[in-house]
Amino acid sequence: MGRVSLDTLLQRSEKNMGSGMNAIVKKSALEVIRRAYKEGINAQISHGMRTYAQQDALYAQGRTKPGSKVTNARGGYSNHNFGLAVDYFLTSEDGTKAIWSVNSDWNRVAAIAKSLGFSWGGDWTSFKDYPHLEMSGGLSTAQLRAGKKPSLTDRTGTKTAVPSKTSSKPAASSSGGSSYIKEAQKYANSRDYPTKAKFTKLTVDGYKGPKTMNALLRIYQYYGKVTIDGIFGPKSKAAGSIQSRKKHTPGWTRLIQSLLNVHGYKLAVDGIFGTGTEAALKSFQKSKEIASDGAAGSNTYEKFFK
Ligand SMILES: [Zn+2]
Structure with missing residues (x-):
């Protein structure tokens, strides 16, 4: 079985992030996947944007609902609710299985993300959230809830938006041109x-x-x-x-x-x-x-x- 293609990982990641993501966070997250892939690591984004209701449902898990606790944040208290956070995981070589072990590859993806300006949940002291990456631009969720917008720096080194759908075949986008x-x-x-x-x-x-x-x-x-x-x-x-x-x-x-x-x-x-x-x-x-x-x-x- 061959290695999953970078395009597949990027497309799944983009889909999983959903709409409403901050453009720089989204672009940087895709760049993390791209750079990891170049180093032989298959990583993928599992989540991005979450509505307050989705966040509340997640908060209930391990509290009023079955399962183990996955977050300490209620709706409006997570950077996911503002399109400023993503979660990642590793995949098997062929891309069909998710791998959640926090190993050297996992840590390497976090390091790549940090070099692009993300903060990593694995560095948190109170509640370690290993899949979690965020860019808040120094704003608190209170400021974000009040409607403030962070000013983020694009450290991907690419001036223009990364094509969302890259193809290993001669590049043709849905609108026809390359x-x-x-x-x-x-x-x-x-x-x-x-x-x-x-x-x-x-x-x-x-x-x-x-x-x-x-x-x-x-x-x-x-x-x-x-x-x-x-x-x-x-x-x-x-x-x-x-x-x-x-x-x-x-x-x-x-x-x-x-x-x-x-x-x-x-x-x-x-x-x-x-x-x-x-x-x-x-x-x-x-x-x-x-x-x-x-x-x-x-x-x-x-x-x-x-
Ligand atoms: Zn997260």
């Missing part, structure tokens, strides 16, 4: 690039068309400090060689990731030149029969744009 090309289009529309690189804001539809390619070329010309005309001529090509010596800064990396995505690769456009980006770049270079060195230079950009 979610990864959408990321490239969102990138092009970000940071005031339409103004700086003189193009009309793109429709984020996930389809690689002339407008998308033209926008990315113009951003390339903007970064390369050559005339922004949307035409890849000799000066534009030469701008690529300047870049290859500068190494891959976050700015250039986001462009490279976007360009790889419109050429069929599936990368988070996060500005981090990691092993996934390097492997994709090498693969692209190899497919175009140019030096496969994992550094984007003139020849690589020529292949990207021509």
